[in-house]
Amino acid sequence: MLDDMGLSIGQVAERTGLSVHALRFYEKEGILARQVQRGPGGRRVYTQQDIDWLRMCIMLRMSGMPVPEIRRYTELVRQGDGNELQRLDILKEHQERVQQQMVQLQECMDLITYKVGKYQDYVNSIAAKAVGQ
Amino acid sequence: MLDDMGLSIGQVAERTGLSVHALRFYEKEGILARQVQRGPGGRRVYTQQDIDWLRMCIMLRMSGMPVPEIRRYTELVRQGDGNELQRLDILKEHQERVQQQMVQLQECMDLITYKVGKYQDYVNSIAAKAVGQ
DNA sequence: GCTTGACCTAGAGTCGGCTCTACTTCGTAG
DNA sequence: CTACGAAGTAGAGCCGACTCTAGGTCAAGC
Numbered sequence: 001m002l003d004d005m006g007l008s009i010g011q012v013a014e015r016t017g018l019s020v021h022a023l024r025f026y027e028k029e030g031i032l033a034r035q036v037q038r039g040p041g042g043r044r045v046y047t048q049q050d051i052d053w054l055r056m057c058i059m060l061r062m063s064g065m066p067v068p069e070i071r072r073y074t075e076l077v078r079q080g081d082g083n084e085l086q087r088l089d090i091l092k093e094h095q096e097r098v099q100q101q102m103v104q105l106q107e108c109m110d111l112i113t114y115k116v117g118k119y120q121d122y123v124n125s126i127a128a129k130a131v132g133q
Numbered sequence: 134m135l136d137d138m139g140l141s142i143g144q145v146a147e148r149t150g151l152s153v154h155a156l157r158f159y160e161k162e163g164i165l166a167r168q169v170q171r172g173p174g175g176r177r178v179y180t181q182q183d184i185d186w187l188r189m190c191i192m193l194r195m196s197g198m199p200v201p202e203i204r205r206y207t208e209l210v211r212q213g214d215g216n217e218l219q220r221l222d223i224l225k226e227h228q229e230r231v232q233q234q235m236v237q238l239q240e241c242m243d244l245i246t247y248k249v250g251k252y253q254d255y256v257n258s259i260a261a262k263a264v265g266q
Numbered sequence: 267g268c269t270t271g272a273c274c275t276a277g278a279g280t281c282g283g284c285t286c287t288a289c290t291t292c293g294t295a296g
Numbered sequence: 297c298t299a300c301g302a303a304g305t306a307g308a309g310c311c312g313a314c315t316c317t318a319g320g321t322c323a324a325g326c
Contacts, residue, residue, distance in 0.1 A: 008272080008273080009272085009273070009274095010272065010273080019314080019315075020272090020273085021314070021315050021316070022313085022314065022315080024274090024275090025313080025314060025315085029313095040322085040323095041273075041274080041321065041322055041323085042273085042274060042275095042321085043272085043273055043274075043322095044273085044274090056244065059240070059241045059244050059245075060241070060245075061313090062237055062238075062241055063237075063238055063241035063242070063245070066312075066313090067312075067313070084252055084255055084256050084259070085256055087252055088249065088252040088253060088256055091245055091248055091249045091252065092249055094245060095242070095245045095246065095249055098238060098241060098242050098245060099242070101238060102235065102238055102239070102242065104195055104196075105195075105196055105231060105234060105235055105238065106235070107192070108192045108193070108195055108196035108231060109196070109228070109231050109232070109235065111189065111192050112192075112193075112196070112224055112227060112228045112231060113228065115224055116221065116224045116225055116228055119217055119220055119221040119224065120221060122217055123217050123218055123221055126217070141302080141303075142302090142303070142304095143302065143303080152284080152285075153302090153303085154284070154285055154286075155283085155284060155285085157304090157305090158283080158284060158285085162283095173292085173293095174291070174292055174293085174303075174304080175291090175292095175303085175304060175305095176292090176302090176303055176304075177303085177304090194283090199282075199283090200282075200283070200284095
């Protein structure tokens with residue numbers, strides 16, 4: 001174990017649900033807001049801030065933002081103040097896509113629910129017949 | 134052009150938004166409810182029913198059902214009456230997954246909306262300052 | 267002093283879902 | 297008759313996002 005501010009890659013994996021492989025992959029892909037510190041033996045030492053950032057990245061990924069776009073966003077954040085408008089653009093664009101995704105998903109859900117209803121009725125009617133015999 | 138009940142693969146591609154490649158791929162994967170008919174020269178001839186089925190498959194795919202599971206469902210339908218309970222199970226399970234997906238997506242949306250709001254405020258405040266100068 | 271386990275790197279492999287290539291066969295238009 | 301376009305087949309290739317392998321370092325415990 002490391003001191004209370006420093007977490008090993010294994011601990012971060014536990015806390016975020018990502019695999020250690022994925023964590024190294026994300027770092028290589030440049031989607032960590034700050035350079036990960038290294039401890040003795042070249043081991044990665046993560047902070048709570050890294051975890052917070054990762055959790056946001058996980059949200060972005062879950063909602064379908066591709067890794068390269070997360071990288072672009074990360075780079076803006078790394079560059080510091082002055083590019084908030086660009087960050088906002090990326091987020092708004094993604095928001096739009098997520099919105100569309102949700103609409104689509106709802107349409108699918110409606111169809112599935114309709115079919116489930118139909119099959120349920122049918123199955124029930126068969127069961128009723130069997131009982132009524 | 135074929136007579137009014139028969140559609141070529143190109144026409145089906147247009148009508149469904151799938152590529153002709155995807156249509157052949159779907160057929161090879163066994164996710165067409167009925168064997169596609171063949172016309173002169175071995176060309177595929179689709180019916181309106183095929184299109185309807187494809188549209189449903191598209192919905193299932195869009196909502197994340199993997200091809201092998203669509204195939205399982207398709208096989209049940211092809212087998213005909215008597216397995217409605219199994220079909221219902223597949224649909225219900227998928228419904229559950231879609232439901233979870235929607236919840237997750239909503240969570241992501243909430244975070245994104247929160248961030249967009251924050252950045253918007255910030256950007257507005259900068260703009261206001263610039264005007265006020 | 268040897269094993270174990272968590273970590274390191276570089277790079278190869280996997281998986282799903284198409285997408286594309288190469289080559290052939292038609293039917294129609296010029 | 298030649299060319300074109302749309303179709304056919306079999307199978308290779310691609311892309312994204314991991315995931316895993318091989319081979320190595322190092323500290324702690326037996």
